[in-house]
Amino acid sequence: MNTFANNKPVIQLRDLVKTYQTGEVEVKAVRGVTLDIQRGDLVAIMGASGSGKSTLMNTLGCLDQPTGGNYLLDDIAVSRLNRKELAKLRNKKIGFVFQSFNLLARTSALENVELPMFYSHPLIPLRERRQRAVQTLEEVGLGDRLSHHPSQLSGGQQQCIAIARALVNRPELVLADEPTGNIDTRTSIEIMGLFQDLNDNGITIVMITHELDIAAYCKRIVVMRDGLVISDTRNENRRFARQEIATLYQAEQKAKLA
Numbered sequence: 001m002n003t004f005a006n007n008k009p010v011i012q013l014r015d016l017v018k019t020y021q022t023g024e025v026e027v028k029a030v031r032g033v034t035l036d037i038q039r040g041d042l043v044a045i046m047g048a049s050g051s052g053k054s055t056l057m058n059t060l061g062c063l064d065q066p067t068g069g070n071y072l073l074d075d076i077a078v079s080r081l082n083r084k085e086l087a088k089l090r091n092k093k094i095g096f097v098f099q100s101f102n103l104l105a106r107t108s109a110l111e112n113v114e115l116p117m118f119y120s121h122p123l124i125p126l127r128e129r130r131q132r133a134v135q136t137l138e139e140v141g142l143g144d145r146l147s148h149h150p151s152q153l154s155g156g157q158q159q160c161i162a163i164a165r166a167l168v169n170r171p172e173l174v175l176a177d178e179p180t181g182n183i184d185t186r187t188s189i190e191i192m193g194l195f196q197d198l199n200d201n202g203i204t205i206v207m208i209t210h211e212l213d214i215a216a217y218c219k220r221i222v223v224m225r226d227g228l229v230i231s232d233t234r235n236e237n238r239r240f241a242r243q244e245i246a247t248l249y250q251a252e253q254k255a256k257l258a
């Protein structure tokens, strides 16, 4: 299952630059970022609005090419790839989760999760696609919501479907842009529990968040300002979501009995 061939960092950025040119206006969104991310890390990217977090993440995710510097993903020089090769690499190695879930509205949970497998090479047979989608939905705790459409589910459940969709191709790297941005605190802790479980199983996760409380569940916190990394620290006092959920649950049960 391990598609990453060696123990070099999954992500190696060297002096990465991304400049947007819109008419006469030039915006230097990322101005020279050098960063390594090791396999098995769980990284929070923080920073004020407009500091370049999403731009950096879109580059990490091969959705966008940098305008300067180098990016090696699993030792592959991303800037040398054409669009088709980029799409293939992305589909094979990366799962994406977005703040607004980005699910297809009039489509069941199951079909939403099956979707990325249509783009796999070689094509996965229908039966296996279905089996894998069901299994992945069960893994995120939604095995009993297969036929529900997004509008029939809570925000937290919709995000779990989006996470299942990100995982169904068995990526080594999950990139999440404010995955808990539209979700209440309790459900956010559950989402972080899911991310911590995935990370314990070896998946590398990079997530953007505005909330310190959420970054606290990550192993490493990178802060950006004006297109640069201004701080990069290991989180020595990591929070553990599963423990907190169990404690919350016990307290609720106690309150019910009282």
Ligand SMILES: Nc1ncnc2c1ncn2[C@@H]1O[C@H](COP(=O)(O)OP(=O)(O)OP(=O)(O)O)[C@@H](O)[C@H]1O
Binding pocket: 020, 021, 022, 027, 028, 029, 047, 048, 049, 050, 051, 052, 053, 054, 055, 056
């Ligand atoms: N497609 C684009 N075309 C032109 N400029 C862009 C584009 N995307 C982002 N920018 C600009 O690049 C800068 C960084 O934007 P980015 O979306 O990366 O910030 P962010 O840190 O993710 O902010 P937020 O926390 O609000 O999501 C901003 O000044 C933004 O206006």
Ligand SMILES: [Mg+2]
Binding pocket: 053, 054, 055, 177
């Ligand atoms: Mg953003």
